Amino acid sequence: MDEPLSQTWHSSGHSTNLVGRPSAFMASPAFNDAPVGLHIWGVREMNPALFTMLDQAETLPEAGEAFLAYMVAMFGIDPEQREAAPGSRKRYRSSFLRLIQGWTFDSNGPEGAVLKGWVESRFGILPSFHKEIIPDIHGPIWQAYVEERMQSRFHDNAILVQLDMLFEFCQWAIGRFAFPGQSHITLYRGINAVDRHGILDQPSKREAVIRLNNLVSFSSDREVADCFGDRIITTRVPLAKVLFFPGLLPSHLLRGEREFLVLGGAFRVSIDDV
Template sequence: MNDAGQRPRRGIGHSTNLVGRPSEWLASCAFNDAAVPLHIWGVVEMNPSLFTMLAQADDLAEAGEAFSSYMMAMFGLDPEQHAAASAGQRRFRSSFLRLIQGWSFDSNGPEGAVLKGWVESRFGLCPSFHKEIIEHVASRAWTTYVEEKMSSRFHNNAIWVQLDLLFEFCQWAIRRFVCPGETHLTLYRGVNAFDEHWIVDRTARREAVIRLNNLVSFSSDRDTAGCFGDTILTARIPVSKILFFNSLLSSHALKGEGEYLVIGGEYRVSVDYV
């Protein structure tokens, strides 16, 4: 029960995903407490040359260069192509970096909807917030989210396949260079209100189980998180739920220092105040 004595709201979800694990379990504290590695079906197997290149990298910077080169060759994401599109010579090809940049400005914008749609497709976790609370599929909020996530301007270059590759590269990099052998990272999120986060249970005065949106930003630095809100949520995040972090690529576009994009669901958090 929540603070108001009412039954807590539950997120929308479905049973299908591309990671071979029950979606309900992926969204639960049980998964987050004892997480296992996650892989999107077929991505590694269909891109052996990428992972052969990555295996030869001596550090994260070199691996990032190899990944960027592969994405340029596969999807035409080079700066010259971007300049030509800006000059009206041809249509700009959608890029995962453009989505991340859009997220950094407004996670409830069209780019954010596409990213949330990718999480829904691959993990079976639907968003609980996009511009407003989403409680059921017959709502205006759900309709707006679906319209934006399917916008043709973001789906002209296999954008979800790009995100599949980004996720697998991120998972590889975390385990190879960032925190080998670790299953969780302690990360922080600053909020001013709980409008986007549904309180499932108050386990103690400063501890709670909350339902996070299906994709959310965290920071590895508590002080940085405090710049985004006067309430600090601290959580142990499974590394298998991290899609992107700032030092993954030299050309990253996230604004917050030490920022991580994390697959959501229900998390145990401690609640402190700045």
């Protein structure tokens, strides 16, 4: 899970996004301390049948099945992709399932670039790492990221719209079934040398404000996070920033490592040795 970040990385982000909140605010510790709901413009309004169907579900697995059925019908996704592994020779239409599966194998692969690009375009939060530190948006590292993000094989089936719908379903499921009434969840992330990360403030040896990538993995299981570094960061993640959590869908996606996909930015963390 460890990705070193530049301490000099810019935090301006884009001036516009699709959620109506300032991008710099969403990437700040202030948002994480007092989060507000995030909704991508037009998704629920354009898919009333989906959310009417979801409201009839009595359990999260039932809602997950309904969401998958809707996505298969809407985007012509082959149901086999539920368990298809990245690297398979069979050609599929682009799907959010394929991207999530790819992320689990390598967050710095092309699937990871598309996911980071989605965060960039919808929330205005720029990535700070893809294969290596991205020091600015004018150099060759940024250009390489953009080229991978725009690969045509991932953009033939309204893939960004699929991710919009996944985010809205995830937020619906959080409020309805998974974490009703909660604003935060405590999560863990394994890291190596702390000084390789974008430390914005460090009031003590065990406390810091660290800038993480614009999309980042956490685990709800501390013992799992222990396997990914020699130190553990613990933080309270606002549920408004969660894109995917284990058990959201009736598949094996992200379950093994109890992995949450979270919109990134600056987080207040505690730091402990493994």
